[in-house]
Amino acid sequence: MDYLSEFLAVPLTSAAVLEAEAGDMKRRMEVFIMKIQKQFCHALEEFESEKKFVVDRWERPEGGGGISCVLQNGEVIEKGGVNISVVHGVLPKEAAAQMRSRGKVLGTGQLNFFACGISSVIHPRNPHVPTIHFNYRYFEVVEGNGGAKQAWFGGGTDLTPYYLDENDCRHFHQSLRDATGPEAYTKYKKWCDDYFVVTHRGERRGVGGIFFDDLEEPSLDEAFGFVQRCANAVIPSYVPLVEKNKDRLYEPAQREWQLLRRGRYVEFNLLYDRGTKFGLFTPGARFESILMSLPLYAKWEYCHQPEEGSAEAELMAILRTPREWLIV
Amino acid sequence: MDYLSEFLAVPLTSAAVLEAEAGDMKRRMEVFIMKIQKQFCHALEEFESEKKFVVDRWERPEGGGGISCVLQNGEVIEKGGVNISVVHGVLPKEAAAQMRSRGKVLGTGQLNFFACGISSVIHPRNPHVPTIHFNYRYFEVVEGNGGAKQAWFGGGTDLTPYYLDENDCRHFHQSLRDATGPEAYTKYKKWCDDYFVVTHRGERRGVGGIFFDDLEEPSLDEAFGFVQRCANAVIPSYVPLVEKNKDRLYEPAQREWQLLRRGRYVEFNLLYDRGTKFGLFTPGARFESILMSLPLYAKWEYCHQPEEGSAEAELMAILRTPREWLIV
Numbered sequence: 001m002d003y004l005s006e007f008l009a010v011p012l013t014s015a016a017v018l019e020a021e022a023g024d025m026k027r028r029m030e031v032f033i034m035k036i037q038k039q040f041c042h043a044l045e046e047f048e049s050e051k052k053f054v055v056d057r058w059e060r061p062e063g064g065g066g067i068s069c070v071l072q073n074g075e076v077i078e079k080g081g082v083n084i085s086v087v088h089g090v091l092p093k094e095a096a097a098q099m100r101s102r103g104k105v106l107g108t109g110q111l112n113f114f115a116c117g118i119s120s121v122i123h124p125r126n127p128h129v130p131t132i133h134f135n136y137r138y139f140e141v142v143e144g145n146g147g148a149k150q151a152w153f154g155g156g157t158d159l160t161p162y163y164l165d166e167n168d169c170r171h172f173h174q175s176l177r178d179a180t181g182p183e184a185y186t187k188y189k190k191w192c193d194d195y196f197v198v199t200h201r202g203e204r205r206g207v208g209g210i211f212f213d214d215l216e217e218p219s220l221d222e223a224f225g226f227v228q229r230c231a232n233a234v235i236p237s238y239v240p241l242v243e244k245n246k247d248r249l250y251e252p253a254q255r256e257w258q259l260l261r262r263g264r265y266v267e268f269n270l271l272y273d274r275g276t277k278f279g280l281f282t283p284g285a286r287f288e289s290i291l292m293s294l295p296l297y298a299k300w301e302y303c304h305q306p307e308e309g310s311a312e313a314e315l316m317a318i319l320r321t322p323r324e325w326l327i328v
Numbered sequence: 329m330d331y332l333s334e335f336l337a338v339p340l341t342s343a344a345v346l347e348a349e350a351g352d353m354k355r356r357m358e359v360f361i362m363k364i365q366k367q368f369c370h371a372l373e374e375f376e377s378e379k380k381f382v383v384d385r386w387e388r389p390e391g392g393g394g395i396s397c398v399l400q401n402g403e404v405i406e407k408g409g410v411n412i413s414v415v416h417g418v419l420p421k422e423a424a425a426q427m428r429s430r431g432k433v434l435g436t437g438q439l440n441f442f443a444c445g446i447s448s449v450i451h452p453r454n455p456h457v458p459t460i461h462f463n464y465r466y467f468e469v470v471e472g473n474g475g476a477k478q479a480w481f482g483g484g485t486d487l488t489p490y491y492l493d494e495n496d497c498r499h500f501h502q503s504l505r506d507a508t509g510p511e512a513y514t515k516y517k518k519w520c521d522d523y524f525v526v527t528h529r530g531e532r533r534g535v536g537g538i539f540f541d542d543l544e545e546p547s548l549d550e551a552f553g554f555v556q557r558c559a560n561a562v563i564p565s566y567v568p569l570v571e572k573n574k575d576r577l578y579e580p581a582q583r584e585w586q587l588l589r590r591g592r593y594v595e596f597n598l599l600y601d602r603g604t605k606f607g608l609f610t611p612g613a614r615f616e617s618i619l620m621s622l623p624l625y626a627k628w629e630y631c632h633q634p635e636e637g638s639a640e641a642e643l644m645a646i647l648r649t650p651r652e653w654l655i656v
Binding site: 056068070072079081200201259263266267270271277280281285287288291292294295296297298299300301302303 | 631
């Protein structure tokens with residue numbers, strides 16, 4: 001396999017290991033997320049006449065590393081990141097406690113872990129283009145040396161518009177349901193609405209999408225198939241919304257509203273997001289990759305209230321009471 | 329006492345109670361912080377030809393309330409807040425745990441609390457004018473109904489410049505040492521350097537000041553005297569720095585640097601600050617008052633590095649390795 005025709009950088013795991021263990025889920029997932037990274041970056045670069053994603057490959061002294069792709073100050077993309085990480089080591093106690101609180105049964109001795117995933121946030125410049133976030137990850141925990149192994153997938157895709165376009169929301173949710181099937185969609189749409197909450201404000205971060213964790217059923221192979229369908233749905237769910245809205249006109253006041261909503265995005269990510277906090281509080285974390293999710297600019301006004309009946313107020317109503325976007 | 333000549337709003341505690349219990353520390357502190365709030369707001373309004381602090385008096389269904397004063401989009405002050413809160417009720421379990429972790433011995437039954445304090449953050453427009461934060465508070469915890477009472481003060485004042493002016497730093501620290509005396513200054517200066525750390529970046533939020541908690545020695549009366557001296561030092565420590573720098577010229581790139589540093593301020597406040605998190609995670613909290621500390625605008629660039637030898641790099645060196653500003 002010619003790496004540079006398939007991927008944006010040399011994978012974290014050596015070619016020899018990727019080849020020798022090609023059937024191992026760890027390796028299958030790493031190769032898969034590398035492909036998704038390249039496809040998504042390339043799809044977005046189509047909108048830029050000059051800027052490309054800058055590719056940073058980094059290694060972690062404690063084991064593994066990552067490939068961070070960031071595009072800043074583009075014509076269409078104000079700031080976007082598409083990151084991969086492949087890490088392994090001893091599971092921090094806090095992470096084990098977090099897993100137990102979700103119902104995982106883990107031994108009390110040393111726990112080793114492997115985790116790989118892709119994580120992306122795209123903040124476009126035009127307030128009529130929503131922000132997208134997605135993350136798909138694979139996790140293994142092994143008790144002691146070569147003891148019992150648990151493995152699962154997690155992830156999701158969600159949309160944060162600044163102005164509501166109901167057709168865009170329906171298109172986005174429909175693409176996700178096409179990928180997941182209706183039953184999983186219903187379950188994971190609710191999970192998403194329940195997770196992305198800016199609790200102190202009583203509002204959601206955006207119009208949702210799907211979110212799930214601890215997926216290992218009916219088999220790890222089938223769970224991987226599900227995750228592949230979800231991740232492959234990112235481009236068709238999102239890129240048409242960029243294409244459709246990127247050249248729309250907007251007023252300075254609409255830009256200010258976008259910046260205020262980006263302030264809420266920052267609040268969610270720094271105060272509530274499990275991944276961000278787990279990442280930042282892990283010693284040796286590459287904080288620049290974790291914080292690439294933050295927008296280029298954000299704004300906080302004291303007691304800002306959108307005018308009654310305005311487009312801004314219309315969005316707020318949806319963020320306070322999530323809607324079903326698709327006819328069941 | 330004519331309230332509106334002394335204060336910016338009617339105090340949270342009724343006139344009858346303030347008068348009848350005028351010797352009680354709860355009432356003394358409330359009256360004191362009301363005066364500080366008015367003095368500081370008025371001192372800053374001197375810099376504005378039109379804007380005044382907007383005064384919001386709010387009550388908390390669970391007991392008590394606050395007075396929030398906010399000035400946004402001024403000529404000199406881009407966003408500033410000076411808040412008072414006077415609250416009481418049942419101490420949340422997490423707050424009790426936090427106090428125990430600091431060494432407080434508290435019973436395991438119901439704990440009632442009273443807390444009042446003043447908290448302020450001023451973000452000026454000009455990057456040559458530092459941001460100031462101060463907070464002085466009084467806390468009582470009473471076991472059960474009328475059981476053993478513990479009472480203490482906490483607080484501090486700290487400075488966050490965007491460009492380093494060593495004379496300004498020395499003036500600020502000297503004003504604090506004049507208020508605290510050299511021994512307390514040395515101890516609380518270090519506490520401040522240790523507290524205001526953006527841990528994941530290995531840098532401090534600013535050039536420090538003083539920070540302390542659990543102050544009840546040598547007597548509560550004397551501790552109150554100390555807190556009064558500290559709070560009275562806010563205006564002489566800070567207002568001359570605004571006066572001196574507010575009309576300095578700056579380049580757009582210096583404004584961008586200020587916004588990046590404001591992003592770090594947001595990171596500290598949302599990820600690490602005890603007061604912010606305690607506030608936001610308390611049910612019924614008035615989040616608008618807590619989050620008035622966030623700047624009007626902030627910025628995040630991926631992997632931003634100031635140029636070697638630049639004024640920005642000079643500031644970063646100090647933020648990585650705090651300095652002694654005063655000759656001992």
